[in-house]
Amino acid sequence: MMLNHSIVSSQQKIAEKLTILNDRGIGMLTRISNIKKACVDKDPASKPAFLLEKGLEQTFKQIVKRFPNFEKGSLNQYNNLGQFKNDILKSLSLYYHTFVDLLDFKDHVNDLLTTIDACQIHFDISINYDLSKNYLDLITTYVSLMILLSKVDDRKTVLGLYTIAHEMINGQGDPSFPRLGQMIVDYEMPMKKLAEDFVPHSKLIYECLQSLVPIYKQKNVTAEEMRRNLMLNLSACPNLMLQPPFTDTINCDILSFDQIERWVVLTTPLCIGYMQHQECLEMFRSVLLNGHVHVLYRDDTILTHEFLLKFLELVKNSSAKKLAEIVKDTQLASFQNARYIHREKRQFLRSALREMSLLFTDQPGLLGPKALYLFMGLSMARDEIHWLLRHQYLHWFDPTKPNKLTKGMAKEDWMDKSLPELLFLIEELRTLARKYFQVIERYYVEYLSGADSCSLNLHMEQVLNVLPEDEAILLSSFHSTVSALNVKQIENNESINLRPLRLDWFRFQTYTSVIRPTFCLTKSSALAKTMNTISFHSKLVDFIDEVLFETSDLSLFCFYPNLFFENFHICFEYPSQLRYSIAFPLMCSHFMSCTHELCPEERQFIGRKSIDFASKVIDDMARETKDIIAQICDRHCELNLQLEPMQSLPFLLDHLKKKHRKDNKKQSQQQQNNLVKPGSESMRLNREEMNFLDKMNMALAEWCFALNYTHSITIWEFTFFPKEYLYTKLESLFNKVLVQKCFVEVNEKNEKIRVYLRPTEMLNIIESYMKIMLTIENYVHIDITKAFNNVLGQQSQLIDSNGNSTLTRHYCDLYIDKLLRNIERNHVIYLPSQKSFLSAGKSDQSHPDQIQHENYINYNELSALCEIIGVVGSKYMIEQVNGLIYENLIKLKAIVSQNKEILQSLRINFDRPDMMRELYKRLENVDLALVSLLNIGIYLAFKSLLTECLHEVLEKRLPYLMLSAEEFSKNFNDQKFELLINEMSASCGFQTNIDTGLYQIIKTPNSKTCPEDEYTVSCLMMVLLAVSISRLSKYDSSQYKAELQAHANNSHCIAMAINTLAGCLFYDMGAECQRNVQCRLTEFLALASSALLKLAHDSESSNSSSGQNGPLSQKDQLNRDSVYIILDQIVQSSPFLSYDLLESCFPYALLRTSYRQILKKNSAAVNSSGVSNLTNLLIND
Structure with missing residues (x-):
């Protein structure tokens, strides 16, 4: 029934209905859009299982063909759906009722539009802004819904399956289906049907469009006109800075230009009969020239010109022909010229918003009077970004783009390299508006x-x-x-x-x-x-x-993920855009604003999507910053390497060759130019010339500005901390670099071999990295020192938090497995005076583990090693050395067990030379015992050197704590806690009488051996070692070298081995520990002195009987004298023995004579050769 003109508008609640229906329309658009995407989604998991059944494909085709007429008698041919009917009803219920809601929404819209017509309301957006805007919004939402409905691919299949399953279960179809089915059929060609439906309303629609003309003219200006008119220029009139702008169309000033164009495109076909006014036609033409893609909803768009032409060709009147001509005339021009117009607009907006941001940041009080300019600038920038997104997607990713019109266009034509800056300025102005x-x-x-x-x-x-x-x-x-x-x-x-x-x-x-x-x-x-x-x-x-x-609002990026990341990666290509990359994670906080309460199921999806986007972008930013820092650190390591002493060799050689060079000057100059001196990278003609480090530091500053721009970013229910991402990346970088830089690959015999870096080189690299990484604190507020402590703390363990090997593990493998275990094979000497190990004589160069020991085991290298691996790592390495000592101690005990009875007799008959001689000859594996003893001495020498280096490092790092520990260890004399005090002292690098670490290994409880037997074996071991020392005189390598203060076969390490073993073996064997150790060492001195004195007597007797007085006797004498010195070294390094005890066993005059003879011999050797050549001094058997 038609409404008459007596209807009262105040009784129709038009304002309330427009508000509710517009909100409901957006909700319906959201639901239909989700259904459309679900139907075209290629992911099988997003579709019900029955829609993928190949056996039902023919049935689906029949449903589409017969839709919407399903007679009861014809349902028998759909019996194969019977087994799926419950699943169909359950899975498609949401889809079906969405279409029913759309039908209901359509009825309400038609009723309201009829009521508005009947009320004869006059529209003018500059006067009744809210009424006109809501009216146009309702119409465009309704039109968009119907167009989207026609784009849902499986709509007939979904509705047909649901109504058939409903009839199978309930005996009758859904009552809404007849009208719903008819609506689907009617809107197969949506614009044609809509034009017919809107004939009664076309006059009012045209009236609305006509009121848009002055507003559109005001907004549709080029960048040049904006500059000329001083648009968005706050500083153009300083005297009017505090005055608010006066305008009659204040709401229209912030109205979206994109939305106005959408109104024009979607409502013009509904009022073709009235489109005669020239200004309206010009507005229509301008809209078509401005772009060729317009939005329906979110990322659902239409190719404007093709869309309109298809509709206008169906309409047979003069107005339609005129509009069609306009569409055809503007199509090519739009594709060719629109991008340049909008590019200039974006460029203008960047400069305008930049100036606005600076002013508002400096003077927040201006946000009051100039708030309108703020929102105008934001609205214009948002419209330009939305325009760019739609057109970028068409030209980059949309397979349906018109190839004829886009032919010859490159991807770069639609790329805006300064888009990140525009996005950043929008976010900055939004932040200022919220902050103030x-x-x-x-x-x-x-x-x-x-x-x-x-x-x-x-x-x-x-x-x-x-x-x-x-x-x-x-x-x-x-x-x-x-x-x-x-x-x-x-x-x-x-x-x-x-x-x-x-x-x-x-x-x-x-x-x-x-x-x-x-x-x-x-x-x-x-x-x-x-x-x-x-x-x-x-x-x-x-x-x-x-x-x-x-x-x-920039939530549109949520539906263009490819464009989101494409534009984000612009920041990587253009250094000027690096600092603006933070705009992309900030933009992810907009995504949740596009959800609607009528579609709650997509909140989870969009929320998760926004979190994934933000996390990936921030992670990429932090990773790129980390990579730049790594490059800077590597470059600084290279520069530090140029200052190494070895790097001066090419310059020295070049200097020497200059004196003898016979080549021409040109070749000489060319070779000289090949040598690059350290510091040459800092030489430049002017400061504008940028080298590698300049570029990297600039990029680093830009990335750090981005990451430090905001403390946190809240997205949905999560909060992101960009600086924490960077902190994690830097900690990971430092952790990985330490292990990676531990090795260096060298080519040897066409094979790549991994060589360990010396600890001093490794320490230089670590210090270089730490110095550079500390500069990050100048850019970003993070505690990088905490990262150093975490990483270096992990590197002092065997494995890090990720289960990977650490520096401690690698250097323990180097020192324990490759250096200490191969000392005997590689002929290495320990030099106490130089605190170093030295490779002497020929070694096995073919062996894969051949390493020059002097490059790794010296005081400087071990000090650097202690700096790197710290106290915990040093303790672990000392434990590994103790393990090597224990292995050799087990071998000694095995030899003792073999010779137990003979050793007991030797112990008793030490004062009977003849019997001692006979018993000594019966001993087995004496040489093996000496080898084990020498190995123990070498390991203890390395351990002592490492402990000394650790002590020096700790004194530098913790001077006050070390003083306290030293005072405590000296003044606390309780015997009950002596082992604990010794352990604490050893951890600090102090030398102790008892080696607690070795003692704990030796004294591990063993149920198979009783304490008395263990004590007996220990005593006999000391007997074995005492009587075996004299055997060293038979080897020429036992000669003592005065200039080295060492024996060539490391016999000087025996002293440390004897004293340490005695302290550990006899520490708790009796009530008076100190006295017990002293007694056993006194017994050792007596046996060793007896054996050595007997050795001198036997040698003299042998020489006199054979009549040999030549060099051989001098050589034997030198060997004997070298072995005598070992006794002096034992007493000198022992805390339990004194020279009085030695004098009672061995004449000290004989020791003085031995020292004098050795010095004479070494002096004669030096004078005869003129040069102290180490390889001539060391005699190898």
């Missing part, structure tokens, strides 16, 4: 209660007399509401809610926009414009977040 929202709120509370209140009162007095009572009450309430606002409400944190004011103004527009004799709002434009201004100002008091959403 109280400035804006306070300013407009005062403005509303002052200037706006007075202006409203002035216009209100002129119309109150002609208004009906209800409308007069509404208008009076507007004035009373704004007049009652007070700054004290803000100071007292009282909430201000002006939404009722805006809704009442919307109602007032619907009541007074009808044509009537008493009062018409369109004829009182001054009042309307004042109220529009008040409405906008009220939003800046209590609705600023919504205004920011309307003007700067």
Whole structure:
């Protein structure tokens, strides 16, 4: 039934219905869009299982063919759906009822549009802004819904399956299906059907479009015109800086230009018959020239020109032909020229927003009077970004793009290398608006209660007399509401809610926009414009977040993931955009704003998507920063390497060759130019010339600015901390680099061999990395020292937190397995005077583990090693050395067990030379015992050197703690805790009488051996070692070298071995530990002295009997004298023995004679050769 003209608009609740239906329309668009994507999704997991059944494909085709007419008698041919009917009803219920809701929405929209027609409402967006905007929004939403509906591929299959399954289960189809099916069929060609439906409403639609013309002209300006008109220029008139802009169309100024074009494109086909006005046609032409892709919803778009041409070809009238000509004329021009126009606009907006950001940052108070400029700039920038996204997707990823029109266009034509900066400026202005929202709120509370209140009162007095009572009450309430606002409400944190004011103004527009004799709002434009201004100002008091959403929402990126990351990677290609990369994770916080309560199922999906995007982008930023730091550190390591002493060799050789070079000068100059001196990288003609490090440091500063821009980013229910990402990456980098730099690959015999870096080189690398990484604190507020402590703490363990090998593991393998275990084979000497191990004589160069010991085992290298691996790592290495000592001790015990009875007899008959001689000859494996003893001495020498280096390192790092530990160890004399004190002292690098670490290994409880037997074996071991020392005189390698202060076969290490073993073996064998150790060492001295004195007597007897007095006797004498010195070394290094005890066993005069003879022999050797050649001094058997 048609409504008559007596209908009262105030009784129809048009404002409420428009508000509700617009919100519901967005919800329906969201649901239909999700259904459309689910139907075209290639992922099988997103579709119900029965839709993928190959056996049902023929059935689906029949359903589509017969849709929507399914007679009861014809259901028998769908019996194969019977087994799936419950699954169909359950899975497709949401889809089906969405279409039913769409049908219901369609009915409500048609009813409301009919009511508006009947009320004869007049639309003018500059006057009744809210009414006109909501009306146009409703129509475009409705049109978009119907177009999207026609694009849902499986809509007939889904609806047909559901109604068949419903009838199979319930005996009858769903009552909504007949009308729903008819709607699907009617809107196969949506624009044709919509044009027919909107014939009654076309006049009002055209009226709305006509009111857009002046607004569109105002907004559709080129970048050059914007500059000429000083748009968005706050500093153009400094004297007017504090004055707010005065405009009659304040709401239209922040209205989306993109939205206006969408209104024009989607509503023009609905009012073709009225499109005769030249200005409207020009607006239509301009819209088509501005772009060739327009949005339906989110990423669902239409190719505007093709879309319109297909529809206009179906309409047979002169207006349609005229519009079709316009479309054809503008199509090619749009494809060729639009990108240049918008590129210039984006360039202008970047400079304008940059200036605006600087001003607002420096003077936040300007946000009050100039808030309109802020939102205008945001709205314009947002529109340009949305335009670019739609067109980039078409030209980069859309397979349906028109190839003829896009032929010859490259990807770079649609790339904006400065887009990250524009995005960053939008985010920065949004942040400023939120940070200083109280400035804006306070300013407009005062403005509303002052200037706006007075202006409203002035216009209100002129119309109150002609208004009906209800409308007069509404208008009076507007004035009373704004007049009652007070700054004290803000100071007292009282909430201000002006939404009722805006809704009442919307109602007032619907009541007074009808044509009537008493009062018409369109004829009182001054009042309307004042109220529009008040409405906008009220939003800046209590609705600023919504205004920011309307003007700067960038959630569209959520639906263009490829474009999101493509534009993000622009930052990697252009250094000037690096600092703006933080805009992309900040933009991810917009994504949740595009969700709708009518589609709650997508909240989880979009929320997870936004988190994944942000996490990946921040991770990429942190990784790129980490890579730059790694390159800078590597370069500094190379520069440090140039200062190594070995790097000077080419320059020395070149200097020597200059004196004897016979080549021409040109060749000489060329060879000289090949040598690059350290520091040459800093030489440049001017500062503008940038070298590698300059570029890397600049890039580092830019990335750090991005990561340090914000402390945290909150997205959905998660909070991201960009600096923590960087901290984690740097910690991981430092951890990996330490292990990777531990080795260096060298080519040897066409094979790549991994060689360990010397600890000093490794320490230089670590220090270089630490120095560079510490500079990060100048850019980013992170505690990089904490990362160093964590990483170096892990490197002192055997494995790190990831289960990977550490520096401690690698260097323990080097020193224990490759160096110490191969000392005997490689003929290595320990030099106590130089605190170093030295490779002497020929070694097995073919062996893969052949390493020059002097390069790794010396005081400097071990000090550096202790710096690297720390106390914990040093302790682990010492434990490994103790393990080697224990292995050799086990061998000694085995030899003792073989010779147990003979050793017991030797112990008893030490004062009977003849019997001692006979018993000694019966001993087995004496040489093996000496080898084990020498090995123990070498290992202990290395251990002592490592402990000494550790002590020096700790004194540098912890001087006060070391003083306390030293005082405590000296003054705490309780025997009960002596082992614990010794262990603490050893950890600090102090030398102790008892080697606690070795003692704990030796004295591990063993149930198979009783303490008495263990004690006996230990005593016999000392006997074996005492009587075996004399055997060293038979080897020429036992000669003592005075200039080295060492024996060639490391016999000088026996002293340390004897004293350490005695202390560990006999420490707790009796009540008086000290005395027990001293007794056993005294017994050792007696046996050793007896054996050595007997050796001298036997040698003299042998020489006199054979009549040999030549060099051989001198050689034997030198060997004997070298072995005598070992006794002196034992007493000298022992805390338990004294020279009085030695004098009682062995004449000290004989020791003095031995030293004198050795010095003479070495002096003669030096004088005869003229040069002290180590290889001539060391005699190898």
